[in-house]
Amino acid sequence: MLMRMHKFIKYSVCFFIALFLLSCSNDVLEKNQENVKTVTTDLELSKFSNPNIAQNVEVDFENVNVIEKDDFKISEFLAKEKVVNTFESDVLQNHLKYQGVTIESEGKSQSYFLEVFTLAKSAVYPETITNLKDFTGGLNVYSFDGENLGSVVVRNGKAANVSGKNELDVLTKTINLFYAPSDITSKIPLCKETYTQTVWLTQDVWRIISNGSKILEVIYVGEKVTKTTNTVPYPCESSGDVEAIKLQRIAQYSHYSENGQYLGESSSFQIMDYLTGKAKCLNDLLNKNGNSFVQNLFSKFEGTSKFDIAISSVDALPKTVDGVVTYLNGRTLEPKGKLIQIEISTTEVNKRAPLEVARIILHEYIHADIYRKLGTVLAMNVENLDFKTTYENYEREQHSVMAKLYVQSMKEALKQFHQSILPGDIKAYTDYYKEPPSDAFYEALAWGGLRDSRVKAWNELSDEKKASIEALASRVEQFSKTSPCSN
């Protein structure tokens, strides 16, 4: 009997312990299930067009991590490949990471499934979007039903909606909630009305080779350093809350609309300059001296334009034409996403007079402007209508468009540049030809790169005009080839 009782107590204790443990784990489970319910309601991996995600990714719904910051509630869960794929790349880490995120804010919920590409030099993806300060890479973003929403690029914790899709704004803004650049926020200056702040921004620039929104390869192009000096109001009248001050500082460097929508890393147009030597010297002189043509051209890229320009020096640009290798002065590549790339040949630039090099650079900037126009829904105004009509009338041929619409303003630009930057040239020209450079000379120069029998606008000129242009343009060869910059 005693034995039987002992056995009963033993079993009872075990039962209650088991029940207690079960109830504990049920509590945890219920909490997790609640979160799981929130974040996984619509996740249907089988619908994904990406076969790796559809067939080879499994989700860990048991561990949902919930973080709340400001008015945002972020629920995250991990996903992993059943069979781990690796790929070889000099630029990227060789594993992809996957993660699900649901962000709730202002009564709305947005869910994302992330495929994470990590740059080789970055820290490993920390499996959360809330702590990306050491992470640099790209996020391929999907909705929970498999629709590809585009890409978000993160550099040391700062996110940019590179696809420009509205659906990615919440994700981008959420990542940036946790971004706090140390050089801006670590030093809280003494309280006074304003202070001057110098910010050095170093940006890595990558050439992203893509097919549509598919990133095929990311090539490191170089580093762009910009210095900005601002007079910034210090929030003396505020609560003094360090976090609030930090956020205020950060807000000055992020770009949000009035209703809080994140507008991307930078809404302003950027020229990334990777030129060297003589080309750099002349490009700097064109830009820094406020050449009105260049300013006017670049002003069109500001505001609603979605394009940036990267201009770089390359050793040479050989091309085989009819079995013979010829060399280009420069070339402009069609836009890759947001970026229009211009390459200037160092070899050709070194053979030419500074005025001719300025002409080559302006010529390529005009191609960038034409790409901008072709890739933008243009407002209806006289200039744009003129462009569209000319582009169609001249059989979609860029050099004819340049001849018809840009030669006159380029002539003025070259004249302004020559007379203000290269007075030695003017004197040499005047001494040699017994006359100062005429408007016709600068116009002839502006025809450089357009004097081709396949350019319709060139063919429309009379033989006499063509001969005059050829003769005047050849005068540029008389000028010194020395760079006007001392170094």
Next chain:
Amino acid sequence: MKIATLFILSLFPCFVGAQEKVKDTLFFAYDSNYINTYPENPNDYYIKDGSGARIGGFYFIEVQKIKNCKTKKREISLKEYIRSSKFYDENRRLKLWDYDLSTYLKNYVIFLVKTENGKKSYIQVESSFEIE
């Protein structure tokens, strides 16, 4: 299930890790009489109908080479594809609208298929346009 799997495979004959959305794939037979490569630009593939960089030229940039690609799709002629497209007109001064062709082909995943000794190799390329 078997049918569904086969269907998926035919949509994605070559697995590309970063595939984001469904794009049709074009397999062009590599015709060395129509496609030119030059030692000075080894990753670029120029076509005979391209207008060239001086006037604005279409070309392909190599993305990657793929040795094993299990597809039963037949290759088509690039020359016929381009010449029968709206971007080409034999009677026009500039026969090819290079920029428009490049923009259009960005909607596709493209492979140039080389056949040597009965064995096929695949070069994934993307369309591009350059102008001096």
